[in-house]
Amino acid sequence: MHVDLGSSLDATPGVSRESLERLDGQVATAHERIETGRDNHEHGYEALNLPSTVDLDAIRTAVAPFDDAAAVLTVGIGGSALGAATFADALAGPNDPDAYFLDNVDPEHVSRLLDALPLDRTVVNVVSRSGTTAETLANFLVVRDAMADADVDWTDRTFVTTGESGNLRSLAEKHDLPSLSVPDGVPGRFSALSTVGLAVAAIQGHDLEAIRAGAADAADGLSGSLFETPAYAYGATTYALAGRGAVTNAVMPYAERLETFAEWFAQLWAESLGKDGLGQTPARALGATDQHSQLQLYRAGPRDKLVTLVRPRDYADRTIPETDLDGLSYLGGSSLGDLLDAEFEATEASLVESGVPAVRVEIDAVDERSLGSLLYEMEAACVLYGELAAVSTFTQPAVEWGKNAARGLLGGGDFEEADAVDERTSLVVE
Structure with a gap:
């Protein structure tokens, strides 16, 4: 640069x-x-160690079963998608598998995309560190259902990128899915140079060593x-x-x-x-x-x-x-x-x-x-x-507040943040 x-x-x-x-x-x-943060592998600072810590062989092994893919669909949100999308949009050539990203839960967009994809030749990459991200798991359930409707065995076309425990890790173990581990100490928005951001580049055949x-x-x-x-x-x-x-x-x-x-x-x-x-x-x-x-x-x-x-x-x-x-x-x-x-x-x-x-x-x-x-x-x-x-660079408390509010509204737990929705002042003009 x-x-x-x-x-x-x-x-x-x-x-x-x-x-x-x-x-x-x-x-x-x-x-x-x-x-000092890098040397001690502290949370957040560990992101700046990724050039030496990312396991490119693990990425290649996870995506090897999908060398016939015509398209790759990443189901993730925020940092679970934007790094991969940056590489895909910048590097994709005319003969590469097309890359798509479900990083929103707009039902019309999701339906249009799934209707257009050749699901029998699409590989699905589900990305969530916690394995509990509501938007990601909701979209994945919809994708899985669409594959079933198209008579496609989703377990043959899916791999996950997640933490060492959680819903996605359990799912991968139950169905023997290829999987990648998100790196410890690396917030999602700093994960582009890790397994999170590079799996799609690997499927598209880009030079991971050069990255x-x-x-x-x-x-x-x-x-x-x-x-x-x-x-x-x-x-x-x-x-x-x-x-x-x-x-x-x-x-x-x-x-x-x-x-x-x-x-x-x-x-x-x-x-x-x-x-x-x-x-x-x-x-x-x-x-x-x-x-x-x-x-x-x-x-x-x-x-x-x-x-x-x-x-x-x-x-x-x-x-x-x-x-x-x-x-x-x-x-x-x-x-x-x-x-x-x-x-x-x-x-x-x-x-x-x-x-x-x-x-x-x-x-x-x-x-x-x-x-x-x-x-x-x-x-x-x-x-x-x-x-x-002197800000807390690697935290995101305002984002977490919104997640808790949405989860509470959907009945996913008792979160006081959800109560604020009912307390909102409105001024409606029709």
Whole structure:
């Protein structure tokens, strides 16, 4: 990952080189804490050890029975799906099994997807650390029922990724299903580089060693200075800008294949850092599409935003044909890549001209090694931000509150959070 902070230095809000130099001492202290957490395999910090701890052979063994798959359906939610979806959407080729994700319980969407899938050639990956996630298990029960209706033996087409105990583990043992263990000490949103995120990539035939190598390169590059570590440069700068009022971080990839990466980033950033009235709200945009919509707000709206521009340095290009149409001849003979690069540069310049802070993040290419590095470094950036802000990066109490409320409403236990639903004030206009 290559990070250019230049477009954030003289913005409003912005940071200066001098303020970053002062902050660098805090970065060094935070880095020591992170390294201690990694060395001691502490909860959360263990995620940054995944390049050396993930068992790629176990992943290959679990998915080996499904080498005939035409499609892979992951049933999970949040971190149980977004990492795998990021790799699938970024890397999938025309001959790879199609990847689908049931990460919502919208009944119409679930029904449409199951009606469209070739269930006899679909492998189902059910992902839940606890084995009790209501949305995941509900969707799995529906998938299993659809397979039965299609005269497909679900036990021949299913593997699970779960903890050492719980409903899914018991199910796997009862039916002798292939299974993977989620790593200890790794919150779901930090699990993309583990069994949770890599099983789908394995089924699609992607290079797991290259993904791990990219992450390992990033891990080896962590140092105690933001001026030497791209991950820390990004984490420290976003933290500093948030403290100066840039409380929204609009992540804008200039590659269609990285659009899901922005979704993965949004969960990582929001769930990890939104604590105690602090944090930075992630927004998702796509270049050049959203230059024609959201950029208006970024330039001319409230001065509370940072824009993170993401792009690969190398990509397959396509020539624009020559034309004699009035006013369009300048396009002929150039390429779509030239146009996209011009749009990127113009967007960054327009933000600078209007005083809006921007950070440029570039990767070498949208390939396995670069993605492994990108996801690892964004996780490290998030952990650093959490250390600097003194928030509990690896917990999610607000999320747990909502889970308890929903479970109580469905009769899954006696949860006081469910009582708040009946106490809600309403003002109905019909």
